[in-house]
Amino acid sequence: MKLFLIRHGETPWTRARRYQGRSDIPLNAKGRKQARAIARFLKREKPTRLYTSGLRRAQETAQIIAPSLKLKPQVDPCLNELDFGSWEGAHYPELSKNSSALFRRWREGKLRRPPGGESVDLLARRVRKFFRKITKRHPEETVVVVTHGGPIKMFLFDVLGARRASLWSFRVDPASVSLVQGNEALFQITWTNQTHHLNSR
Numbered sequence: 001m002k003l004f005l006i007r008h009g010e011t012p013w014t015r016a017r018r019y020q021g022r023s024d025i026p027l028n029a030k031g032r033k034q035a036r037a038i039a040r041f042l043k044r045e046k047p048t049r050l051y052t053s054g055l056r057r058a059q060e061t062a063q064i065i066a067p068s069l070k071l072k073p074q075v076d077p078c079l080n081e082l083d084f085g086s087w088e089g090a091h092y093p094e095l096s097k098n099s100s101a102l103f104r105r106w107r108e109g110k111l112r113r114p115p116g117g118e119s120v121d122l123l124a125r126r127v128r129k130f131f132r133k134i135t136k137r138h139p140e141e142t143v144v145v146v147t148h149g150g151p152i153k154m155f156l157f158d159v160l161g162a163r164r165a166s167l168w169s170f171r172v173d174p175a176s177v178s179l180v181q182g183n184e185a186l187f188q189i190t191w192t193n194q195t196h197h198l199n200s201r
Contacts, residue, residue: 085117
C-alpha cells in the first residue's frame with residue numbers, strides 16, 4: 001500500500017492557533033486554495049481510494065481534492081480529531097499562561113486526557129482500527145486519507161513503534177502531506193509534513 005496522509009487545509013482557528021478538536025470549523029479561503037494545491041499534487045499519483053474524517057474542515061478538503069482524482073470521499077469517524085474538552089477554542093498562548101502546570105504536563109506527554117476531553121489512548125485505538133481495516137482491504141492500492149494532526153501523529157507513532165510521549169513530537173502543518181508505504185508486516189515512513197506543493201502553481 002502507498003498511503004498519503006493529508007492534514008486538512010487552514011481554518012480561521014488554525015490561523016489563530018486555537019484548539020479545534022471536535023469543533024466543526026470550516027476552511028477559510030487560504031485553506032480552500034491549499035486543498036486545490038493538494039489536488040494538483042496527488043493527481044499524478046493516481047490514487048484509487050479517498051477517505052476522510054467526518055469533520056467539516058477535512059470533508060471540505062476531501063471534496064475539493066475528489067474531482068481531480070475522480071474519487072468519492074468515504075467518511076470514517078475513526079479519523080476525527082481528538083476531543084479537547086474544555087480546551088476547545090482556546091488559544092495556545094492563553095492555555096500556556098492560564099493553565100500553565102496542566103498545559104506543561106500535556107506538552108510533556110504526562111497528561112493523557114485534556115480536561116473533559118478524549119484520552120490520547122482512545123484516539124490511538126480508533127486510529128489503529130481504521131488503518132488495520134484499510135490495510136486489509138486495499139493492500140496493493142494507493143490510498144489518500146484526509147484527517148487531522150492528532151490521527152496522523154498516532155499512525156506515525158505506530159509505524160515507528162514509538163512510545164506516544166507527546167503529540168508535540170511530530171510537526172504536522174495544515175495541508176501537509178506525509179507518505180507511508182508498506183503492508184501489515186512493515187510500514188515505512190517515506191517523508192512527513194511535506195508542504196512544497198503549496199508553493200507550486
